[in-house]
Amino acid sequence: MKSIVLVTFAIVLATVLAIAGCGQKATYVIGSKQHTESHILGELLAQTLETAGYTVDRKFNLGGTKIVFNALQQGDIHAYAEYSGTIQEVILKESRTLTLGEITTALAKLGIQTLEPLGFNNSYAMGIHEDLATETGLSKVSELRNYPDLRFFFSHEFLEREDGYPSMKAHYGLPQSADGIEHALALRAIVAREIDVTDLYTTDAEIDHFNLVVLEDDLEFFPKYLAIPIVRDDLPEEVKQLLNVASNSLSDQTMAGLNYQVHIEERPTSDVAREFLATLNVQSTHETETLMDKLVERTIEHLYLAGIALFAATLVALSISIAVYSIPWLSKPIAYIAGLLQTIPSLALLALMVPLFGIGTLPAIVALFLYSLLPIIRTTVTALSTVDPVLLQVAEGLGYTRAQSLIHVKLPLSMPAIFAGIRISAIICIGTATLAAFIGGGGLGDLIFQGLQLDDTRLILIGAASAALMAIIAELLFEGVEKLIIPGHIAAANRISNDPVVA
Amino acid sequence: MESDNAPCVEFKEIGKFLGEHWVFRGIDAQIPNAQVTAIIGASGSGKTTLLRLINGLYRPDEGEVTVLGEDIPQKSQHLFRRKIGYAVQGAGLFPHMTIESNITKLARLDGWTQDQIQIRLDELLRLTDLDFEMKERYPHELSGGQQHRVSLCRALMLEPKLLLLDEPFSAIDAITRNEIQDSFVALQRQLRFSAVLVTHDFREATKLAHHLIVLGNGTIEQQGALQAVIDEPASSFLQELVETETNP
Numbered sequence: 001m002k003s004i005v006l007v008t009f010a011i012v013l014a015t016v017l018a019i020a021g022c023g024q025k026a027t028y029v030i031g032s033k034q035h036t037e038s039h040i041l042g043e044l045l046a047q048t049l050e051t052a053g054y055t056v057d058r059k060f061n062l063g064g065t066k067i068v069f070n071a072l073q074q075g076d077i078h079a080y081a082e083y084s085g086t087i088q089e090v091i092l093k094e095s096r097t098l099t100l101g102e103i104t105t106a107l108a109k110l111g112i113q114t115l116e117p118l119g120f121n122n123s124y125a126m127g128i129h130e131d132l133a134t135e136t137g138l139s140k141v142s143e144l145r146n147y148p149d150l151r152f153f154f155s156h157e158f159l160e161r162e163d164g165y166p167s168m169k170a171h172y173g174l175p176q177s178a179d180g181i182e183h184a185l186a187l188r189a190i191v192a193r194e195i196d197v198t199d200l201y202t203t204d205a206e207i208d209h210f211n212l213v214v215l216e217d218d219l220e221f222f223p224k225y226l227a228i229p230i231v232r233d234d235l236p237e238e239v240k241q242l243l244n245v246a247s248n249s250l251s252d253q254t255m256a257g258l259n260y261q262v263h264i265e266e267r268p269t270s271d272v273a274r275e276f277l278a279t280l281n282v283q284s285t286h287e288t289e290t291l292m293d294k295l296v297e298r299t300i301e302h303l304y305l306a307g308i309a310l311f312a313a314t315l316v317a318l319s320i321s322i323a324v325y326s327i328p329w330l331s332k333p334i335a336y337i338a339g340l341l342q343t344i345p346s347l348a349l350l351a352l353m354v355p356l357f358g359i360g361t362l363p364a365i366v367a368l369f370l371y372s373l374l375p376i377i378r379t380t381v382t383a384l385s386t387v388d389p390v391l392l393q394v395a396e397g398l399g400y401t402r403a404q405s406l407i408h409v410k411l412p413l414s415m416p417a418i419f420a421g422i423r424i425s426a427i428i429c430i431g432t433a434t435l436a437a438f439i440g441g442g443g444l445g446d447l448i449f450q451g452l453q454l455d456d457t458r459l460i461l462i463g464a465a466s467a468a469l470m471a472i473i474a475e476l477l478f479e480g481v482e483k484l485i486i487p488g489h490i491a492a493a494n495r496i497s498n499d500p501v502v503a
Numbered sequence: 504m505e506s507d508n509a510p511c512v513e514f515k516e517i518g519k520f521l522g523e524h525w526v527f528r529g530i531d532a533q534i535p536n537a538q539v540t541a542i543i544g545a546s547g548s549g550k551t552t553l554l555r556l557i558n559g560l561y562r563p564d565e566g567e568v569t570v571l572g573e574d575i576p577q578k579s580q581h582l583f584r585r586k587i588g589y590a591v592q593g594a595g596l597f598p599h600m601t602i603e604s605n606i607t608k609l610a611r612l613d614g615w616t617q618d619q620i621q622i623r624l625d626e627l628l629r630l631t632d633l634d635f636e637m638k639e640r641y642p643h644e645l646s647g648g649q650q651h652r653v654s655l656c657r658a659l660m661l662e663p664k665l666l667l668l669d670e671p672f673s674a675i676d677a678i679t680r681n682e683i684q685d686s687f688v689a690l691q692r693q694l695r696f697s698a699v700l701v702t703h704d705f706r707e708a709t710k711l712a713h714h715l716i717v718l719g720n721g722t723i724e725q726q727g728a729l730q731a732v733i734d735e736p737a738s739s740f741l742q743e744l745v746e747t748e749t750n751p
Contacts, residue, residue, distance in 0.1 A: 390593065391595055393591070394589065394591055396560060396584075397555075397558055397560055397584060397589035397591075398584065398585070399581045399582070399583075399585035399587075399609060399661075400581065400609065400612070401581045404581075408597075408612075409597055415599075486599075487641060489641060489643050490599045
């Protein structure tokens with residue numbers, strides 16, 4: 001446990017130094033969820049503060065409303081853009097439609113202040129293909145009643161959530177039943193005229209791109225999803241003012257246009273945000289990272305996460321193993337608990353860390369650390385307790401103390417197995433660290449999530465291949481070290497010499 | 504130092520309970536100084552158990568063992584064991600250590616200087632007819648016979664007054680065994696240590712030992728000087744052994 005304290009201390013120290021080193025103005029952390037629009041809005045907020053001379057730390061790609069909002073409440077981030085409908089349903093868990101005033105009051109009780117809405121409403125909408133609209137003359141949702149044969153396919157979330165299709169079907173009295181489909185697939189299918197109606201967001205970049213028509217919500221079923229920057233209410237007034245920069249200046253069309261530039265034209269979000277800020281007379285000088293910069297930065301983060309977690313896990317797992325290997329009633333439950341940790345899906349384990357440690361590097365390292373314990377504990381305990389009893393008896397008979405027998409006989413003979421455990425843990429660490437981006441831990445996962453979000457296969461591949469390459473290099477490195485410190489015949493004959501012989 | 508006439512090891516009314524039964528009870532025996540004593544007996548008669556009572560690997564359930572004039576200490580037994588050499592069947596060399604480390608590791612841990620270690624090591628290698636070049640090799644690179652010689656060197660490294668040998672030469676072929684037995688006899692003559700040898704090989708006992716302890720039926724059937732035992736075997740088991748081994 002001591003090493004966890006050490007790691008924590010190191011991270012806190014590093015953070016303090018980083019903040020102190022920045023000098024003049026404070027650092028603010030801007031968050032965003034894992035979709036393009038949230039990214040663009042995050043960039044807008046971030047670059048506005050940077051232009052005013054603040055330092056900004058971007059925690060983008062955070063996995064979901066609860067994680068981002070909790071991070072805001074705990075002070076891990078200072079601001080991000082949220083939607084009124086999401087605040088009402090996911091954060092306040094209110095089924096009744098709330099006014100903006102009610103939302104503001106409710107959030108204020110949680111220590112969060114709503115700024116001015118940005119102007120657009122990114123709500124659900126029903127989309128059909130342009131040609132279908134021409135053929136049928138459909139323009140309003142209520143008119144769908146007249147076409148019972150139309151094929152409805154909706155995103156799984158829309159199919160299932162309370163304010164989704166079941167309510168809408170009742171509200172409009174629609175006869176059609178619907179099936180679930182991935183959003184990206186739905187758009188392609190609608191273009192191919194394989195399906196007829198799907199759910200869209202009103203600011204979807206694809207509306208124009210795929211020649212879709214949005215049906216008017218004439219019976220006003222869909223709640224409003226007004227985009228609003230929300231901030232911690234302890235932020236200085238000056239900063240809150242700055243973050244209001246884009247208030248009421250983003251229409252549905254403008255936002256869809258920005259989304260289009262990123263999503264379809266594949267331009268970097270930071271460029272798109274900078275150019276939009278210029279239209280508001282904010283001259284951001286933020287330079288978009290090149291792919292190479294990103295790759296290098298993310299690789300270093302990745303190594304840092306996996307490296308510290310593995311190092312701490314090795315120390316702790318070895319200490320635990322050495323302490324308990326000779327006590328079966330203790331070593332078995334410990335291996336069992338470590339095994340239990342392993343069965344928790346990695347994403348869930350990461351998410352579980354958020355309430356305990358907030359977001360960022362620390363919870364990611366703790367999760368990776370817990371994940372790496374089992375392989376090392378299991379192989380070490382097994383190896384230490386199966387060393388040839390004849391050799392141990394000889395050591396004892398010759399006059400080795402228990403500690404000397406452990407250090408000079410048991411541990412060296414267990415080295416190949418211990419190394420195998422550490423190698424497995426290293427690979428697990430490097431692989432799982434790609435999920436750290438989910439809770440703002442950075443790493444190569446950032447590239448993968450960004451690629452997923454932008455439907456950019458190249459970015460996904462670069463992220464995934466780099467992680468894989470790192471795993472291979474780690475493997476080779478361990479092999480090299482192993483060859484250096486373990487005599488070859490021990491590595492090879494480890495199993496044979498473990499054959500128990502009774503004298 | 505105790506007088507030369509005092510026994511090297513003395514068992515008084517020893518009983519040892521293992522598993523669910525007494526291995527033996529009422530053992531009274533004396534192991535003479537500067538001689539080789541062989542413990543023989545049918546398998547299961549407790550030969551190895553008796554040996555392990557000497558260096559404290561086992562504790563007696565009844566009676567007392569006195570070794571080199573003192574009781575076996577309760578604490579810091581490792582210091583006590585360092586006065587007693589120990590070698591087992593199959594050599595039992597540490598496979599991850601070089602030959603030199605196998606022999607000298609304990610001396611290093613015991614605080615010997617490099618010079619002391621070097622002198623003793625070279626002496627032992629010479630006495631056991633081992634090549635100096637072997638020092639850097641690992642046990643698996645040596646023949647079975649060489650491994651057993653190294654095992655003897657290791658047991659003798661700390662200049663013990665007493666050497667315990669648990670069927671040390673039983674896992675090697677007959678020719679090699681003969682050679683090592685010859686070396687052992689020469690070694691003992693030169694260094695004059697006391698030794699206790701557990702063996703199931705009566706011929707080995709007659710070749711190496713000066714003194715015999717014959718275990719059987721949960722107690723000592725006979726003990727005494729080699730020739731005396733051979734001349735007047737006290738049990739039918741021994742009688743048979745003596746006849747088959749001495750009149751091939």
